[in-house]
Amino acid sequence: MIEAAMIWNEPNNKSHWDPALDPDWSRFSDMVTRAGSAIRQANPDVTRVLGGMSPIDPLWLQRVEGHGGLDEVDVIAIHGFPLDWNLWPIHAWPDKIAEIEAVTEKPIWVTEVGVGSFGAEEVQVFGVNRTAELLIGRVPRIFWYSLFDLPHSWGAETRHREAEGSSYYRHFYMGLIREDGTPKPSLDDYARVASEMGLMQWFHYQDPRLDDAVAWMKRLGTRHLRTGLSWADSFRPNATDWFDRQMDALADFDVTLTFCFTPEHLGDGQHHTSPPRDPQQFADFCGWAIDRYAPAVTRTAVTA
Template sequence: MIEAAMIWNEPNNKSHWDPELDPDWSIFGDLVKRAGAAIHAANPDVLRVLGGMSPIDASWVNRMRGHGAIDAVDVVAVHGFPLDWNLWSIHAWPDKIAEIEAVCPDKPIWVTEVGVGSFGAEEVQEFGVQKTAELLVGRVPRIFWYSLYDLPQEWGATTRHREAEGSSYYRHFYMGLIREDGTPKPSLDHYAKVAGEMGLMQWFHYHDPRLDDAVAWMKRLGTRHLRTGLSWADSFRPDALDWFDRQMEALQDFDVTVTFCFTPEHLGPGAHHTSPPYDTQGFADFCQQMIERYAPAKSRVEAHPALSATPDRAELAAAQAAVL
């Protein structure tokens, strides 16, 4: 069910990777190389995706190539929100894709987050769904609309400066096709028309109460491709594997791109999920363990069916102890 593994999320955005602690992204480049090798070792059929860049920046791609990170992945991903946060027109999507294709002709380009919020008006989001589909369906191999649900106000958005960002911060809470109270927005009907070609990106928070409803909605809509995440930081919670197992079992009927990200606070100098880790191999080990657990190589499972449930909790605990 895991089609691809994404290595981090928006690593050139300071809300997800701290540039003061890694100003040239050399630590991140090493993290990508190690994680890419680990994922490939666990299952060479799982596509490795370079965490979706935001902003879309060809010079950053060249920097990552210089660090050897492009050679460690199979796909390069971009994120774009032209009607909410980006200073370019939604009509520029084909040009933005072409900019990255020009510096990365050896890799397919995926749009792993694209969205338009209803913060200003729900009619704007309706237009955004329709125009995005018109511009991107058939242009790139994978598209993931962000998101199915509005973010609940009380949860807070994963961004560095929060309310200090003004309206930019509050837009985070209106990106869904379904309101916080569970009622659909008009844009959901427009998405349903392209659900087979345009997947969904939905973060599921730890023990997210929306998981089962989300699965039901996606099946009803005809969504085939889903992008979500497994948090390295969450893996240190006492019952982490119980939640991971429940999440991945619920999503087994979709082609999943799973995103691995978020540094545990005690494993990075920034004491924050955006911090580069002290040891990038610890993150790579987490990636490998998750692939071995949820997308084991077919040859291994056929030879040893019990491997479909490895690593067990003792193995994960031992691996975590090794990086403490």
């Protein structure tokens, strides 16, 4: 069920990786190389994806490549939210993809794309349809962010929260389904392209929405899902039981599984954005997860 493993999330976004502790991304590149190697050793058939960059920045990608950070990845991922956070129009999607194609021969996936509904739910309807027009057939994988609105009481998993300014509130309106469980108008439009445009949905530790998400995705005809396992959560009580339940519930989908979030006690900055003091510990977590949830299949030659 796990077709791909994504190494980190938005590493060139300071909400997810602290550039003050790794100003040239050399530590990040070393971590990615170790993690990619561990994933390959656990199962060479799992596609390894570099954490989706946001903003889309070819110079950043070249810097990571210069540190050897692309040696153990198969796919480059990008994220874009042109109607909410980015400073380019939605119609520029083909140009943004071309910018990355110009500096790498690796395939490109769009692993987060979305349009919020805060200003008007009709804007999200337009966003779903225009995104589908621009991206389906242009890249091999697309993941719409997200299925559910983020509950206001939870808070977004981002470093600066309200200090990000007035755009922080948009985190809570990116779903196709409202916090109260009712569908937005855009859900019907997404359903028409669900087989070609997957969903990206984070599941928090012991997330009560897991079973509802599975039911909705099956009803919609979604085939591809991107989600994550938090390295930080792996230190919570009964973490493996939760991971097992999550992966079992998602067994009917082709999953891109994201590994990210540094445990506070293992990072220089005591924060989930911090580079780990020992990057091999993150690599070991990635290898453990793939070995547990996507073990390699031993192929035995059969002779007549």
